[in-house]
Amino acid sequence: MSQAATTRSAVATRPLGASPLGFGALLLGLTALLLLSVTLAVMIGPVPLAPDLVWRVALHRIAPGLISPDWEAFQQNIIWEIRFPRVLLGGLVGGGLAVVGATMQALVRNPLADPYLLGVSSGASLGAVAVILFGLSWFGAFSLSIAAFLGALLAFGAVYVLAQHGGRLTTGRLILAGVAVSYVFAALTNFLIYNADDGEEVKSVIFWMLGGLGGARWDYLGLPALALLFGTFYLVVQARSLNALSVGEETAATLGVDTSRFRQQIFALTSLLTGTLVAVSGGIGFVGLMLPHILRLLVGADHRRLLPVAALAGAIFLIWVDVLARVIVAPQELPIGIITALLGAPFFIWLMRRSGDALGGRR
Amino acid sequence: MSLTVDQVSWSVAGAAIVRAVSLSCAPGSFVGLIGPNGSGKSSLLRCIYRVLQPDAGSIQLDAEEVWRLSAREAARRIGVVLQEHGGEFDFSVREIVLMGRAPHKALFARDSAEDRRIVEEALRQVDMLDFAERSFLTLSGGEKQRVLVARALAQQTRFLVLDEPTNHLDIRYQLEVLDLVRGLGVTTIAALHDLNLAALYCDQLYVLKAGALVASGPPATVLTPALIQAVYGVPAEVAPHPRTGRPHIVFLPRCTEVAR
Numbered sequence: 001m002s003q004a005a006t007t008r009s010a011v012a013t014r015p016l017g018a019s020p021l022g023f024g025a026l027l028l029g030l031t032a033l034l035l036l037s038v039t040l041a042v043m044i045g046p047v048p049l050a051p052d053l054v055w056r057v058a059l060h061r062i063a064p065g066l067i068s069p070d071w072e073a074f075q076q077n078i079i080w081e082i083r084f085p086r087v088l089l090g091g092l093v094g095g096g097l098a099v100v101g102a103t104m105q106a107l108v109r110n111p112l113a114d115p116y117l118l119g120v121s122s123g124a125s126l127g128a129v130a131v132i133l134f135g136l137s138w139f140g141a142f143s144l145s146i147a148a149f150l151g152a153l154l155a156f157g158a159v160y161v162l163a164q165h166g167g168r169l170t171t172g173r174l175i176l177a178g179v180a181v182s183y184v185f186a187a188l189t190n191f192l193i194y195n196a197d198d199g200e201e202v203k204s205v206i207f208w209m210l211g212g213l214g215g216a217r218w219d220y221l222g223l224p225a226l227a228l229l230f231g232t233f234y235l236v237v238q239a240r241s242l243n244a245l246s247v248g249e250e251t252a253a254t255l256g257v258d259t260s261r262f263r264q265q266i267f268a269l270t271s272l273l274t275g276t277l278v279a280v281s282g283g284i285g286f287v288g289l290m291l292p293h294i295l296r297l298l299v300g301a302d303h304r305r306l307l308p309v310a311a312l313a314g315a316i317f318l319i320w321v322d323v324l325a326r327v328i329v330a331p332q333e334l335p336i337g338i339i340t341a342l343l344g345a346p347f348f349i350w351l352m353r354r355s356g357d358a359l360g361g362r363r
Numbered sequence: 364m365s366l367t368v369d370q371v372s373w374s375v376a377g378a379a380i381v382r383a384v385s386l387s388c389a390p391g392s393f394v395g396l397i398g399p400n401g402s403g404k405s406s407l408l409r410c411i412y413r414v415l416q417p418d419a420g421s422i423q424l425d426a427e428e429v430w431r432l433s434a435r436e437a438a439r440r441i442g443v444v445l446q447e448h449g450g451e452f453d454f455s456v457r458e459i460v461l462m463g464r465a466p467h468k469a470l471f472a473r474d475s476a477e478d479r480r481i482v483e484e485a486l487r488q489v490d491m492l493d494f495a496e497r498s499f500l501t502l503s504g505g506e507k508q509r510v511l512v513a514r515a516l517a518q519q520t521r522f523l524v525l526d527e528p529t530n531h532l533d534i535r536y537q538l539e540v541l542d543l544v545r546g547l548g549v550t551t552i553a554a555l556h557d558l559n560l561a562a563l564y565c566d567q568l569y570v571l572k573a574g575a576l577v578a579s580g581p582p583a584t585v586l587t588p589a590l591i592q593a594v595y596g597v598p599a600e601v602a603p604h605p606r607t608g609r610p611h612i613v614f615l616p617r618c619t620e621v622a623r
Contacts, residue, residue, distance in 0.1 A: 111451055240465045247450040247462070253414050254445065255518075256438030256466030301452040 094318025101288025123155025149275030286344020463517030504531030
């Protein structure tokens with residue numbers, strides 16, 4: 001037995017950053033990589049800009065008076081008003097989608113979950129479109145985000161109820177429920193647009209629905225940033241419960257998790273994050289599916305490690321996808337959703353084939 | 364810790380699954396729950412470890428109502444080894460066992476050296492220490508079961524619930540797991556399929572049929588041919604085993620050339 005055990009345990013691989021020290025180094029490395037990515041992404045574009053200029057302008061805008069401007073006004077305009085908000089928004093949306101994806105996967109105990117696939121993004125879109133078309137502003141500047149949040153909550157709840165069968169969630173039902181809910185919400189959204197009077201609202205809805213980070217402005221960043229910070233912090237604090245829940249509902253209950261309350265909190269939180277992200281970027285698919293899965297291979301399934309890494313790596317990933325979207329057919333821009341779908345759909349198929357038994361096949 | 368179950372009933376969609384069951388476990392005793400498939404063993408255990416809320420009756424641990432505890436308080440008193448092998452996520456064996464420490468940890472607390480020591484000790488007790496860094500998903504059914512026993516040990520509770528703990532285990536580990544749990548001296552209630560194992564390890568047996576209690580007492584008085592015929596519908600011979608003194612059951616097959 002012990003001989004067999006040694007040979008078998010010899011193949012065990014210790015996940016990256018398993019020791020506290022290694023994990024700190026990993027987070028530090030990712031943060032450095034994120035800063036580098038932001039710098040490069042701001043530099044790249046039709047008007048190339050030097051890295052030192054990027055940060056001198058930023059410093060000047062953050063703390064005026066430290067540096068006397070020796071650059072052209074248009075350079076400052078491009079750096080500060082156009083590229084910085086766009087790159088930072090990309091980071092927020094990417095980090096947020098990766099965190100939401102990882103959390104949803106733990107909640108439904110299934111690595112195939114993602115806000116886009118499960119129809120949560122469509123729910124958020126319906127809420128947002130309704131607000132734009134009807135000009136609702138009950139909640140002032142936050143109307144769009146709040147409507148998107150409510151739509152996301154509704155869609156996620158519907159999927160969760162539909163996917164239950166005898167108290168269990170199966171992968172097949174989950175994905176079918178996601179597709180069904182996604183279609184219903186998309187149809188309702190299209191119905192609203194079809195019936196709307198032609199005008200500025202319809203134009204802005206269509207622009208918004210194409211998704212992407214093109215319309216980024218500084219005042220778009222506050223809410224998603226707040227939601228992402230608060231959400232990730234809360235989830236990391238609750239990571240032990242999330243771990244237990246991802247293993248099994250009964251297991252979580254026997255390990256001291258108040259499962260029904262905890263599930264409600266996670267529902268609300270993932271819907272809130274999805275809503276605020278969709279409100280500023282439209283539906284960007286597959287980021288929440290791909291990133292958590294790849295990162296789990298790297299750092300393991302423990303959410304105490306996975307979630308912070310997902311936030312950072314998701315940000316880096318989407319910043320670069322957006323750079324790609326900007327340069328690939330320059331001077332035109334590709335909608336970012338096209339690239340994430342082209343990367344994500346094959347990945348999804350690969351994942352589906354790998355976890356065959358969970359879908360009714362054999363591994 | 365002692366367990367008192369008083370007139371507990373649980374039903375689903377109008378069907379009574381557990382019918383007014385009363386039982387008790389003395390401190391430090393090992394109590395077995397036996398009965399055919401679908402007799403309500405698992406449902407009764409689920410009522411005890413708070414996954415199914417009973418429609419009626421009370422369940423008390425040392426005079427504390429189990430269902431009035433918070434989830435965390437309950438998890439510090441009740442350790443459970445489930446049949447559930449769920450989850451598709453790639454946790455290491457060590458991480459799975461470390462989850463047993465969760466009910467003892469404050470929100471912001473990190474895993475301490477003490478936690479790590481407890482986890483190692485639990486893994487050593489089930490002979491799985493060499494597997495600590497392995498992925499839980501790659502283990503065999505029996506290895507998984509032993510890891511789940513280790514997790515319950517790491518929880519350091521004074522009461523254990525085991526639902527078919529020896530399923531998937533080969534004979535050596537069936538005996539080792541039951542020896543280990545008995546040796547802890549912790550009050551234990553276990554649903555068991557194997558009547559000979561139940562006879563060997565249990566101080567008290569409770570027999571369920573169709574959700575109701577039909578017999579209880581020490582194995583020697585409960586495990587009679589008449590009861591086995593009535594509950595399981597199988598003929599059997601029971602004799603005290605010369606070495607263990609415990610009742611030993613031989614089931615009699617219907618085919619005559621074997622039974623003669």
